[in-house]
Amino acid sequence: MRRQMDIDLRLLAILRTIVQCNGLSAALGILNMSQSSVSASLTELERRLGVRLCRRGRAGFALTEAGIAIYEASHELFDAVDRFSNRTRSVSDRVKGLLRIGTVDAIVSNADLSLPDKIRRFRDLSKNVIVDLLTAGPEELERQLMAGHRDIVISPFNSRNGELDYLPLFHEQQSLYCATGHPLFDVPDKKIAASDLVGHAFIARHYLHRFDLVRIGHLEAEAVVDTMESQLMLILSGKYFGYLPSPYAASWVQSGALRAIKERSLSYESAFFAMTAKRSAENRLVRRFLDLLGETAPQVKASRGP
Secondary structure, three states: OOOHHHHOOHHHHHHHHHHOOOOOHHHHHHHHHOHHHHHHHHHHHHHOOOOEEEEEOOOOOOOOHHHHHHHHHHHHOOOHHHHHHHHHOOOHHHEEEEEEEEEOOOOOOOOOOHHHHHHHHHHHOOEEEEEOOOOOOHHHHHHHHHHHOOOEEEEOOOOOOOEEEEEEEEEEEEEEEEEEOOOOOOOHHHHOOOHHHOOEEEEHHHHHHEEEEEOOOOOOOOOEEOOHHHHHHHHOOOOEEEEEHHHHHHHHHHHOOEOOOOOHHHOOEEHHHHHHHHEHHHHHHHHEOOOOOHOOOOOOOOOOOO
């Protein structure tokens, strides 16, 4: 009994993150640890428990029978820790709290969400709370949420996870753009055919790679990016064209640096959601921020594009 009480929660959390990321490699970035440090932590956890938890090596990562049992038992333990943390936070507003938010980039320009205003109002209500804000791609944000490193994630999602809750927020138009200096910049839309696009270098977003290529009929991308800022920089070079959120591109269009290509036929809308883990339902800070997000959010029934 004493051995189980002495188990470091941090070591168990490392094991849980590795399992939820389907291996060590994907977990390293989330844990912010080197592979040698993660391996040493697993070895220490196995020493404390007195059982071998996993097989790791060139063949990949796999839990042993004992590892599966420990991982499944850890759900109850961490749920209890979450409940304890949530209840202590709710004892008094004077208790210092932490709200960990994750969003995709280029979201600050979206007036439908008005995220800076939501954060301002949240701070007015929760003056003693630390806000930890992370910007990353949709796949990384979902991994962070599943691993327990984010409380709320705001992003478009193409599929649903039964362990998570989704609050519809807004639709955002995605349009195809090129910049001054690009061969298509001064060509009227009516003179641009689908075959004309194939002859120019296209940027695909890593997390929507297949969708982007299929949408415009390209077989491969000449550049791949993870963020909208990287996408914008490449487009502004005049050597590429690609998709950008229309609110994000608006100021560049107004200045004459960008133009949308065949906006009516090639634009589409992405549905954005606030995503939370079901276990966070008792978290007072999460509920408060979700309430603020939900005040002005239109009903988003389904995504109209990837």
